[in-house]
Amino acid sequence: MFRYSFELAMHGLRRFPRTTLLAVLTVALGLATSMTTLALLHMLSADPLPGRGQHLYLAWVDTVQAKLADYPSLNGVTAKNYRRIKLADAQTLLQAHRATQQAALAGLDADVSTADGDHVQQGQSLLGTTSEFVPMFGVALRYGRSWSAAEDDARAPVAVIDVDLAQKLFGTGNVVGRSIRLDQTVFRVIGVSAPFAPQPHFYGLDRWAFSGSDLENVFVPYTAALDAGLMPGSADGCDASTKGHGSLFDVDPADCAWLGYWVQLDTPRQVADYRGYLDHYATQQPALEGRTRQKAQLHSVSEWLTQQNVVPDNARMNVWLAGSFLLLCMVNVAGLLTAKFLRRSAEIGIRRALGAPRGAVFMQHVLEATVVSALGGVLALPLTLLGLWILRMQDQGFTDLARLDPVMFGGLFVLALAVGVLVGVLPAWRASTVEPGLQVKST
Amino acid sequence: MQLRPILSTLRRHKLTASLLLLQVAFTCAIVCNVVFMVVQRIERVSVPSGIAEAELSIIHSSGFAGDDNPQARQATDLAALRAIRGVRSAVAVSSALPLSRSDSSYGICPDASSMKRAMQQRSPAGTGCLQPSMYDGTAGLIETFGLRLVAGRDFTPDDYVIGDAHKPPVVIITRALAQRLYPGQNPLGKSIYLDNAMIRVVGVVDRLLRPSLRTPAVDGDSMIWPQKPDRPWVTYVLRSAPEDRARILREGRAALLAASPNRLVNPERMEPYTEMRARFFQRDTTMIGLLVAAGLGLLFVTALGIAGLANFWVQQRARSIGIRRAIGATRGDILRYFQTENFLIVGGGIVLGILLAFVLNMVLMQHYELPRLPLFYLPVGALMLWLLGQFAVLSPALRAAAVPPVVAVRSA
Numbered sequence: 001m002f003r004y005s006f007e008l009a010m011h012g013l014r015r016f017p018r019t020t021l022l023a024v025l026t027v028a029l030g031l032a033t034s035m036t037t038l039a040l041l042h043m044l045s046a047d048p049l050p051g052r053g054q055h056l057y058l059a060w061v062d063t064v065q066a067k068l069a070d071y072p073s074l075n076g077v078t079a080k081n082y083r084r085i086k087l088a089d090a091q092t093l094l095q096a097h098r099a100t101q102q103a104a105l106a107g108l109d110a111d112v113s114t115a116d117g118d119h120v121q122q123g124q125s126l127l128g129t130t131s132e133f134v135p136m137f138g139v140a141l142r143y144g145r146s147w148s149a150a151e152d153d154a155r156a157p158v159a160v161i162d163v164d165l166a167q168k169l170f171g172t173g174n175v176v177g178r179s180i181r182l183d184q185t186v187f188r189v190i191g192v193s194a195p196f197a198p199q200p201h202f203y204g205l206d207r208w209a210f211s212g213s214d215l216e217n218v219f220v221p222y223t224a225a226l227d228a229g230l231m232p233g234s235a236d237g238c239d240a241s242t243k244g245h246g247s248l249f250d251v252d253p254a255d256c257a258w259l260g261y262w263v264q265l266d267t268p269r270q271v272a273d274y275r276g277y278l279d280h281y282a283t284q285q286p287a288l289e290g291r292t293r294q295k296a297q298l299h300s301v302s303e304w305l306t307q308q309n310v311v312p313d314n315a316r317m318n319v320w321l322a323g324s325f326l327l328l329c330m331v332n333v334a335g336l337l338t339a340k341f342l343r344r345s346a347e348i349g350i351r352r353a354l355g356a357p358r359g360a361v362f363m364q365h366v367l368e369a370t371v372v373s374a375l376g377g378v379l380a381l382p383l384t385l386l387g388l389w390i391l392r393m394q395d396q397g398f399t400d401l402a403r404l405d406p407v408m409f410g411g412l413f414v415l416a417l418a419v420g421v422l423v424g425v426l427p428a429w430r431a432s433t434v435e436p437g438l439q440v441k442s443t
Numbered sequence: 444m445q446l447r448p449i450l451s452t453l454r455r456h457k458l459t460a461s462l463l464l465l466q467v468a469f470t471c472a473i474v475c476n477v478v479f480m481v482v483q484r485i486e487r488v489s490v491p492s493g494i495a496e497a498e499l500s501i502i503h504s505s506g507f508a509g510d511d512n513p514q515a516r517q518a519t520d521l522a523a524l525r526a527i528r529g530v531r532s533a534v535a536v537s538s539a540l541p542l543s544r545s546d547s548s549y550g551i552c553p554d555a556s557s558m559k560r561a562m563q564q565r566s567p568a569g570t571g572c573l574q575p576s577m578y579d580g581t582a583g584l585i586e587t588f589g590l591r592l593v594a595g596r597d598f599t600p601d602d603y604v605i606g607d608a609h610k611p612p613v614v615i616i617t618r619a620l621a622q623r624l625y626p627g628q629n630p631l632g633k634s635i636y637l638d639n640a641m642i643r644v645v646g647v648v649d650r651l652l653r654p655s656l657r658t659p660a661v662d663g664d665s666m667i668w669p670q671k672p673d674r675p676w677v678t679y680v681l682r683s684a685p686e687d688r689a690r691i692l693r694e695g696r697a698a699l700l701a702a703s704p705n706r707l708v709n710p711e712r713m714e715p716y717t718e719m720r721a722r723f724f725q726r727d728t729t730m731i732g733l734l735v736a737a738g739l740g741l742l743f744v745t746a747l748g749i750a751g752l753a754n755f756w757v758q759q760r761a762r763s764i765g766i767r768r769a770i771g772a773t774r775g776d777i778l779r780y781f782q783t784e785n786f787l788i789v790g791g792g793i794v795l796g797i798l799l800a801f802v803l804n805m806v807l808m809q810h811y812e813l814p815r816l817p818l819f820y821l822p823v824g825a826l827m828l829w830l831l832g833q834f835a836v837l838s839p840a841l842r843a844a845a846v847p848p849v850v851a852v853r854s855a
Contacts, residue, residue: 022751026744033740120505122676313811314730321477321737328469328741332748335462339755342459430458 005360009368012344019340020372023333027376027423030329031416032383037318039388039408044210044311048198048301052138052264057271058203058299059102059261061282063089064237082206082308083297084236084257089281094130098277099263100270101136105129106222106259107207108230112165115179115186119169125207125214126182128222128230134160134193136264137203139219144176144191147221155223160191162217185228187220200310202301203260206234209310222259232258274298330423333372338427341365348431349439362432369424370417377416384412449784456756460788463752467792467828470745472799475824476807477738479816484731488724490662492541493617493650495589497685498531499716501540502695505707506675513673514605516703521581523698524679529687530695532587534680536580537672540716541652542723548576548653551637551666553624558636575620575664576653579607580680581671585615585648587682593618595631595646598669602645606673610637615646619663680716688715745828746835749789753781753839757846764843765850774844781840782833789832793825800824 013020047053060083085093090104106128113120133139134146139160147158159180166175166189179186197215201208208214235256251258265271275298282295299307341348348361388404453460502524506516517535524533538545552558552572561570578584585597595615604611614635621630621644634641651665679699683691692715696708721728757764764777804816 019751019755022747026747029740029744120675122505314726317811318733321473321734324469324473325737325741325744328466328473329744331462331466331469332744335459335466335748336751336755338459338462339752339759342456343755343759426458426462 001360002363005364005367008364009371012364012368013371015344016340019336023336023372024375024379026329026333026336027373027416027419028379028383030326031377031380031412031419032387033322034319034326034415035380035384035404035408035412036387036391037315037322038411039384039404040391041311041315041319042405042408043403044200044315045305048200048202048305049138052136053202053301055264055266056136056301057263057265057274058083058301058304059085059093059099059263059274059278059296060299061085061089061278061285061296063282063285064257065239065286081236082260083299084260086239086255086257087253087259090259090261093261093281096277099265099274101132101264102262103130103133103136104222104259104261105133105203106232107204107216108225108232110182110218110230112161112169112218113181114169115181117181121165121168124165124218125216126218126220126225126230127204127216128220128225128232130221133219134191136262137196137198139196140194142192142194143174144189146191146219152221152223155227156221157185157187157224157228158190158221159187160193160219161189162193162195162215164195165217166192182218182220182225182228182230187224187228193219200305202305202310203262205308205310210312226253232256234258271298326419330419333369334423334426337365337369337372337424338430341368341427341431342434345431345434346439348434349436352434352436353439358432361434362428365428365431366421366424369428370420373416373420373423374413376419377413380416381412446783446787449780449787452760453784453787459752463748463788464792464795466745466748467789467832468795468799470741471793471796471824471828472803474738474741474827475796475800475816475820476803476813477734477741478824479804479820480807480813481731481734481738483813484727484734487656488727488731490652490656490659491650492652492720493588493590493648494541494716495682496716496720498589498682498688499587500681500683500688500692500695501714501716501719502679502681502692502699503709503712504677504679504699505709506705513675513677514671517581517672517677519702520677520679520699523702524681524695527681527691527694527698529683529691531682531684532583533682534580534582534584534587535672535677536578536584536680537674538676538678539576539578539654540678540680540719541654542656542720543654544723546576546654548574549637549666550574551624551635553633553635555636571624573620573623573661573664575616575666576655578651578665578667579670579672580667582669584667587680588651589682590651591649593647593649594629595644597646602669603671604669605671607670610640610642611669612643613645613669614642615648615667616644617648617651617663617665619650620665621647623664742831746831749785749832749835750839753785753836754842757781757839757843760843761846761850764846765848765852768846768848769851777844777846778840781836781843785832785836785840786829789829793828796828797821797825 049056063086084106085104094102094104108126108128109123110126111120111122112124127133131147131149131152134141139146141160142163144160146160147156151158159182161175161180163173166173169175169180170178173192175189175192178189180189181187195215195217197211200210201214204216232251232253235251235258238252238256263274265274275296278296278298285295305311351361352358384404504520506513521533521535524530537547539547550561550572551574552561552570557570557572561572564570582598582600582603585592592615598613598615602611602613616624616630624630624635625633630644630647633644635644648667650663651667653662653665656662679695681691681695692713696710696713699706699708767777800816800821804813807813808815
């Protein structure tokens with residue numbers, strides 16, 4: 001029965017070829033736009049550090065001794081909170097070492113130059129962090145090594161720079177042992193890394209989220225960075241008792257929350273334990289009157305990205321636009337198919353008069369609609385690739401991620417079939433309700 | 444024109460007619476909002492910067508950290524640049540230019556009491572203190588940028604300080620900033636509090652956009668300082684006639700390298716100002732292109748749907764058209780019949796579409812910070828869709844009108 005219906009469906013396609021072509025083109029357009037935008041969204045929402053991202057957590061304790069006013073609103077834009085902690089808390093947590101691995105980090109800016117000042121790279125992004133950052137986040141080292149916990153404690157002025165920066169400053173990749181200047185202070189290069197730019201930049205969202213060109217190319221111990229006079233650019237709240245020398249908007253490293261604290265926890269048991277430890281730590285802080293806010297939080301990478309709404313609005317809006325376009329195309333094709341099926345009412349009537357049940361007629365027409373949609377899906381594949389190529393041409397940082405991976409590839413065909421069935425249901429039902437008797441009479 | 448026969452015909456094609464109606468409704472709702480979003484973006488992209496954009500060229504020069512006399516080098520450079528044929532004026536700035544993204548902003552307060560209050564609460568909220576952007580530069584900045592001084596005076600040579608170690612004694616602010624700092628008062632002569640310094644306002648310019656845009660309310664808050672850049676790297680801004688810009692950039696680079704070869708003038712970091720502005724708005728321009736393409740695509744698909752369906756109906760009803768012609772209808776009557784039928788369907792779709800447009804607008808207002816759709820968009824959208832429908836049905840309707848009456852007597 002199914003094969004006969006299929007044959008009839010294929011035969012039906014050949015009738016009124018122009019209408020069939022129009023329907024296939026419309027479906028292809030709708031599918032291509034939806035698939036393009038969905039592929040981009042899928043890439044944007046993917047794990048920034050595949051293989052490691054699911055074990056990383058952002059630990060936060062709220063110990064800022066200040067009234068819970070709204071965070072300072074500069075220029076009419078309220079600053080977001082990036083769940084950073086104060087220096088003293090970071091040091092305590094690091095020393096307690098309750099997680100498998102942990103790192104405190106903050107983004108800094110400096111001019112990087114060779115020790116003699118011959119070559120200068122201005123305005124470079126640095127990451128002030130601790131010894132376990134490189135192994136924990138999987139930064140690949142080309143030469144040399146990362147610093148040790150002892151060097152952290154000793155506030156040693158050492159640095160790991162990336163190979164592109166080494167090339168620009170020294171003309172070669174292996175620069176282990178040479179000296180560089182960060183602003184005016186001399187640091188010794190002990191390691192050279194491969195460029196490290198996870199998309200999105202989940203551990204430093206206060207700086208940027210997606211970027212094709214921004215990345216941190218120097219990793220230094222944050223203690224040494226502070227000694228060198230590199231100041232953090234922003235903070236999430238400061239103690240009310242800050243002395244406040246310097247300008248109104250400076251960050252005081254001792255009293256402001258400017259370090260992000262990331263831990264690696266491998267099993268759910270460890271996660272629960274660490275959460276308990278954080279809560280316990282938070283309750284031990286001196287309490288302020290009138291404070292009822294939550295004291296400690298532990299976010300996984302995906303929770304953090306969702307909470308910070310990292311996927312650009314544009315990408316989401318594109319998906320909605322494309323979805324509505326697909327819906328419009330589906331309605332369009334449903335109308336065309338209805339008209340086409342009803343043109344052949346005479347044949348349907350004859351078929352019914354000869355004994356075909358309604359279900360058979362329904363199946364035949366649904367199959368015809370599905371074949372139209374499948375053909376549209378096949379045509380949509382090169383159109384999707386074209387659309388993704390056009391998106392990549394837009395230099396917007398995240399659009400480099402616009403590629404079709406195997407999951408999306410399969411998704412396209414599933415979508416095409418689903419669209420076909422949905423589109424075909426209404427016209428096929430209408431066709432199956434044709435009265436045989438009326439049709440068999442001469443028109 | 445009798446509507447009853449049209450309506451009763453449509454009742455026999457309920458499903459297809461209602462699908463077409465639904466299409467028109469969706470298109471109306473989405474296209475109205477898309478056009479609104481495009482207009483919003485275009486407004487943002489065409490915000491005036493206040494400077495003579497078409498006449499400015501920018502050259503960036505990096506020296507080396509060991510350079511001990513940036514001032515002497517700057518003076519030589521500026522002399523060499525001004526000697527180029529076609530250059531009307533040239534200045535050196537650190538890096539801040541409107542829409543250059545390298546913003547340096549400072550926290551300022553209009554008077555001592557607001558400064559004290561802000562320090563006490565560690566926040567500028569509610570104190571009248573602001574954070575405008577700062578432009579530094581050598582003498583002649585206002586003239587080179589093409590700014591309009593509406594009150595007060597330009598800087599005198601005595602006002603200038605060198606480098607950012609010391610703050611200059613005077614400042615020129617924009618009109619927007621003056622109105623926010625000292626509403627209703629004359630800002631000239633007033634003192635602005637910045638950290639520990641008091642700086643006197645000596646001039647007001649009409650408009651100068653900040654290097655980075657935030658919200659329209661604060662985008663015009665800029666200050667100009669008589670502060671000469673004192674770093675090994677500097678940006679030269681040259682003003683000339685628009686057609687000379689490419690040549691001046693080339694000759695400028697050559698002149699700078701000739702004046703002192705121990706520096707880097709990166710060809711990728713010199714450009715006419717208009718390119719810098721285009722780069723700043725690239726994301727918005729792309730979005731505009733995307734939205735326009737989406738709107739056109741939607742209209743195209745709807746037009747195809749209307750034409751395709753109308754074509755079908757004409758073929759299906761060939762016999763009844765022939766009968767009508769045989770009993771006396773003219774070609775014009777048939778044409779008008781189909782156009783009226785289309786008008787009714789599209790009209791129904793528009794009514795539904797207007798409702799959907801408002802619903803969609805409310806959703807967009809919540810999630811994408813879009814303002815409310817102004818009412819005049821709806822009649823304009825309705826008219827556009829009606830015209831689209833009439834245009835799409837024209838060809839099938841003409842074909843219907845060409846059906847000869849003899850079709851009525853031939854058997855099917």
